[in-house]
Amino acid sequence: MGINNLVPVKLQPNTPLYDNIAYINNNFQAISDAFNPLQINDGANNRILAGKDSMQDYVLKVAKEGYDAFDADDENLIFNSSQNTFKINKILTGNFLSFNVTTNNTQSQVNGVTTIPHGLTYIPSFLGYVAFSASTYALLPHSKTTISGSTINNWAIQEYNITSDATNIYVVLNVTQTSTGAQTTTYGGQGVKVYILQETAN
Secondary structure, eight states: OOGGGOOOOOOOTTSOHHHHHHHHHHHHHHHHHHHSOEEEEOSSSEEEEEEEOTTSOEEEEEEOTTOOTTTOOGGGEEEETTSOOEEEEEEEEEEOOOEEEEEESSEEEEEEEEEEEOOOSSOOEEEEEEESSSSOEEESSEEEEEEOTTSTTSEEEEEEEEEEOSSEEEEEEEEEEEOSSEEEEEEOOOEEEEEEEEEOOO
8 A cells, every 4th residue: 555545535424433534544554655665574684675764765775684774784785776886788799809929039019909889979987808718707907928938038918908988999909029039929819898887876
């Protein structure tokens, strides 16, 4: 029962007193229900709250197991509508550009850029990951150093980065390679996954 369940009461001389009292009490109950929070109990605690909390703010809260959403501290809430949160607007995928780097007793620096349109009209917040395998992801930016051969003079630094503007997401691989003797190495080609985030209003 809620505020929409109010029934107009017109007291009539011939209406039994207990009927009039019941009508009035039902309306008081409807008003009370409309302002009482909706709480869902897991058998031990009211873990879900929709309505006024202990601070008399209208909220939607979900508490951890063992806590009551009505008065739980923030660190014990799984969700709190009074706090801004990020939601995933969309997920983009692509690949880092693949390219060769050749050195011969030299050091060379090469970078490749992959452009992924995000389809928004503003510069978004994002989280990006590089996939080194089907089960191994690293959060961007990420740096990786490799040593090839039997000498530490043959090495490469791979720097995986990500940026954005109002049109695109840019995933950049920058490679610095040094070798003794001729060496050609292929870099890049890894998959990338980008979560475009949007802040919700409290």
